[in-house]
Amino acid sequence: MALIAFKSKVSNDPQGILKSWNDSIHFCRWKGITCSRRRDRVTILDLSSRDLVGSLSPFIGNLSFLREIRLLNNTFHGDIPSEIGRLFRLQVLNLNENSFEGKLPPNLSHCSNLNALKIDNKKLVGKLPMELASMSKFKNLSIRFSHFTGGIPPFIGNLTSLAVLSTGGNDFGGNIPDALGQLRSLWFLGLGGNNLFGKIPPSIYNLSMISIFFISNNQLEGNLPWEMGLTLPNLEQINLGRNTFSGQIPIILSNSSKLERLEMPSKNFSRKLKVPPGLLQHLQWLSFADNHLRSGDTNEMNFLTSLVNCSKLQYLVLAINQFQGRLPKSIANLSIQLIELHFQRNNLFGDITPGLGNLVGLSILALHDNQFTGKIPREIGQPEQLDTIALGINKLSGEIPDSFGNLKLLRILGLEQNKLNGSIPSSLGNCQSFKMLVLSQNDLSGSTPKELFSISAFSFALCLSHNHLVGSLPIEIGQLRNLDALDVSDNMLSREIPNSLSGCISLEFLFLDRNHFQGSIPESLSSLRGILFLDLSVNNLTGKIPQYMENLTLEYLNLSFNNFEGEMPTKGIFRNASAISVEGNKNLCGGMAELGLPKCRIKATKKGVLEEDGTHADSKSALPPSPKAVKADSLEERVTLLPSSNAKLGDAINVHCKLCGNKYSGEKKKRRLKLKVLDLLYRGASKSFMAECEALTNIRYRNIVKIITSCSSIDSQGNDFKALVYELMPNGSLDNWLHASAQETNNAQSRVQSLSLLQRISIAIDVASALDYLHYHFGKPIFHCDLKPSNVLLDNDMIAHVGDFGLAKFISSNSKCQTKVVQLESGTIGYAAPGDEKIIMLLKFCSFLQYGMGSEVSISGDIYSYWILVLEMMTGKKPTDNLFQGGFNLHHYARMTLPDQIVEIVDPKLVQEAEATIVNRQRSRFNT
Incomplete structure (x- = not known):
């Protein structure tokens, strides 16, 4: 009866294991059941790895002769029944790899003979019951991967x-x-x-x-x-x-x-590493990765010679350290059982020794991110078991060895960011196990061998960008049906985009930009239903933008700097101005207003039918007035501000303004505005005003706030008055969304709730696009110098716009940030690059000094701030959180969890979103 009750709680039995549990067979012969020989009492219940789904019946407590319960690797859920505590003969309880939840029952202590308790269920919580202290026969206590x-x-x-x-x-x-x-x-x-x-x-x-x-x-x-x-x-x-x-x-x-x-x-061990010769004869795995180690010897890497006698060595991992010097020839005498060799991210230099070819059992060779020079030895292609070769980010030269074509099991080959030349060997087409091939950023030339496109195993990526490849993209490319990503950007490929690309039905990322492709976008690409990122920019493509692109799953589309013409589509991705780029196409018209394209003209045909004309006259975008402008042409197009006091500021635009710090917001004829009034009592505020005016007057980009006008005047008391007028961003700042107070969250009128993962990624892409424009695509580079969530504003469609250019600087080769420290709010600490933070902290106490003190501004500063912003979006923690003290910062906080515990630091709201999504998907699949 107890077993039948157990069966009744099982909702899914895909293997049919419980079909034998019926009256036609004695229960001692049921699958998973073991009985005692004399009395036919159930002593073992073992249903491990049977894919069972359901809850655990409390009637299991009636099987009073049970000695072992083994239910590991199933999907039992709900509470662990306290009735198990009745089983005083129980010796083994193994519930590993299930979905039990709640707390561990205290009365498990009544199982006085229990010697093995094995539970790893992610939903178990609470403290270990004090009652377990009486379990004197415990030999194995395994309670892993839960939330105790x-x-x-x-x-x-x-x-x-x-x-x-x-x-x-x-x-x-x-x-x-x-x-x-x-x-x-x-x-x-x-x-x-x-x-x-x-x-x-x-x-x-x-x-x-x-x-x-x-x-x-x-x-x-x-x-x-x-x-x-x-x-x-x-x-x-x-x-x-x-x-x-x-x-x-x-x-x-x-x-x-x-x-x-x-x-x-461990990052804090001392810098010397010595291994005495002749010891550790049974060693199979040696890892000192991610330290700051050096051997301290003149010939620093010679300590590897002491490992020659470790004849059982299979894994040698010395990655992410500070080892310098050349690889000794003795490395060729390491164990032939060696499977993985990791020296990546050190400071090793010199030639790569050909002796590595003697390590015939090698599966992974990782030497990337060092300073190796010379040619790649062809002997590296000798170990037939090689699965991964990672030699990228070095200074290697010469040609890619033909011998790599002998590696039938090779799945990953990374040779990026070297100085390799010559053509891509057609022999690589013999590597029929390829999953990923990365040859980007070299000096490779010639045509792309069609043999590469006959490798049906390709599933991850084929990256050939930033080389000098010529000719067409082979039509054989359509054979790569499982490929996720193709990047051939920054080459000299020409002719038309092949129709056969439609065969790459798994493509999610396609980058063909910065080549010489011509003709129209093939209609056949409409079959790429899974495409997410598509970049065709900087080519010679012509014709209209295909209407089918509205129906693709695109999240990013770059068609800029081609010769497209006609009306822009308006559905699908074309509704999101921050996700597309069509700059440099002079004959495009229509589309979303944010794109800044002219309206399409209507022309009459001979039959009297009106048709849209994609052509348009050249027009210059109206620029905002200069910083000293106090008069505007029309209130319809821009606002004139001539206040003599803060009160008259509101009257000048006929709005109901609400003072909020030094910012005002209002509306004029359905045009929503945001005003920033500078507090000129702070030293350097005037320079900040001039910097922001200069920057925004010259910037026109979809992810950067638009300035309507500026005002520089004198109030009724004879004091300087300066203000900037922006378009209002209705959804406020990113900082408000990430760190809303309880009062804001509970306010029924507040829109500040929670950003989904997709929204956060979209915002990160928007901000990155703004920085890319400022750094590379606007005449002379502009550096923002103060990127943080409070300076990222969100419009009605949750598109991000970077604002507050008070610290911005137009950069020449010798430029430095010279803005006063008053602009460096407390939030800036934590976002600035580490080298600048010490300066900023000093300036907090010495406000008469200027930011920089000789510290050159660079792209790196903005990029560092950007990644801190991304970490803040994903973790929900500010870099100024009280948790981060004594040199421990948000960057360290995130890095210490990689790669296995990253979920532990993710914003709990995102985890809840993910869990809800999984539940809904499972429910949908079950219903289907």
Whole structure:
């Protein structure tokens, strides 16, 4: 009866495992059931990995002879029944990889014979029940990847039979209890990813039985004792990475004769790394990634010679360090069992040794982002197991070796940002396992070999941009049906865009810009139903923009600087002016007003029918008045401001103005305006006014605020009065949307709710487009110098416009930001590049000094501010949050979670949105 009740709670049984649970068969013969030999009592319930969906019946508590419950890898949900506490004979309870929720039942402690509890369910919450302290027979306590809080309870130290303690991926917080040092039988200690802080208690280093020691992804600090290799003689695997340990790496670890895996990525270890020769003979995995390590020797990389005797070595990861020097020839004598070799993001230089070809078992070779020079040795193409070759971002020259064509299993080849020349070898067409090929930013020439386009396995990306390729795009390209991204931009490709591109039905990203393509956009591209990003800019394309583009799933479309003509489409993506660009097409007309195109003329045909004429006369956009202008032609087109006091400012535009700090808003004949009145009591405000006038007078771009007019006058008391008039952005600033107060959120009239992920990405693209225009596409570059959410304004359609150019500067080769510190509000700290923040902090106390003090303005400053803004949008945290102190900033906060724990820092509103989307999709699929 209990088993039938169990079955009734299972809502989906795709494998039909429970079909045998019926009266025609004795229950001891039902699948997943084991009975005792003498009395036909159910002793084991094992339905692991059966894809079952449902809840767990409380009648399971009636199976009083159960010794084992194994339900791992299913989709059971709801609470864990407290009735399990009746099973006093239960020894094993394994509920891993399900969807149970709620708290762990305290009366599990009644299962006095329980020796193994295994639960990893992301929806379990709360503290570990104190009642578990009585479980003296516990040998395996594995409660991973849940949301348990309240610290790791010290009572675990009383469970003296424990051999395995695994709590990874929870929210415990707090310190590692010193009481864990009482677990003398412990051989597995896994405390990774628990938000633990403080130091490791010395008692832990006395647990001589420990062979697996994982405490990575926490905030633990302090030095590691030099003798830990002696006190922990049975160590086989140790991972201390992604903490903040400092000091020296314990050299005595090399005496751990049983050590198989050693991982210590931590940014604060000292700079020297030495590995004594002849030790670590059982080592299979060595990782010191993401440190600031150097060996300290003259021939710095010669320490690799000491690893030659590690005959079982399979993974060698020394990426993201400060190693310098040449790779020694002895690297050719490393273990032939070596599978992965990671030296990326160091300062290695010189030639790449041909001896790497001797590592016949190699699957991944990652040497990118170094300073390697010379030619790529053809011997690298010898290891037949190679899956990934990453040599990008170096200074390699010469031709791409033909020998790469011998690598039948090669999936990823990255050679970008080098100085490679010659043609692309047609032999690469033999690499039929290719998923991604990146040859961008080299000096490659000749035609694109058609053999590349016969590789049906291509699914990620084919990137050939920024080279000197000529000729046409081969018609064979249509064979790449699974390709996600194609980038051949910045070459010299010509002729027409091939119709066969329609065969690339999986394309999401297509970049053909900055070539010499001609003719019209093929009608066949209408079959690219999944296309998201399409860039055809800077070519010689002609004809009308196809109407079918309105129906595509495009999120970004760039058709600028071609010879398109006729009326712009108005549906689909063409409704979003921030997502399209059509600049430099003189004969386009119509479309959204934000695009600034002239209206299409209507002409009469011979039959008396009116038709639209796409041609138009050249016209110059009206510019706003100069900063000193006090008179305008018409109130319909611009506002005239001649106030003698702040009160008359409102009268001048006949609106009901509401003073809000130094800003006013109002409406004139349905034209909504925003006024910024400068407080001239602050030193340097006049220069800020002039800078903003100069910048905005010369800027016309869809993602930059539009100035209607400016006013410079004298009030009734003889004081200077300066104001700027903008178009009002009805949805306010990005800062308001990200950080609305509780009062704003609860206000029924407030639109400030929550930005969806798609909206945030769209805003990020808008801001990036504005910066790209300022830096590269407006005559002489303009640097904003003060990018932050409060300076990003949102219009009715949630399109972002960058504003507040008080710090903007037109840049020449020797220009520096010279705006007064008064403009550097508190929010600027955290957005400025690290080198500038110290200057800004100094200026806060020395307001008579000017910003910069010799610090040259560069694109990097704006770009740094931009990425901080993006992180703020995705995490919901300001860079000035109280959390960020003592050198710990928003950038570090995000980076420390990559790649496995990024969800932990994402704005909770986005997580809720994602979970709701998943639920709705699952519900829709179920209904279907």
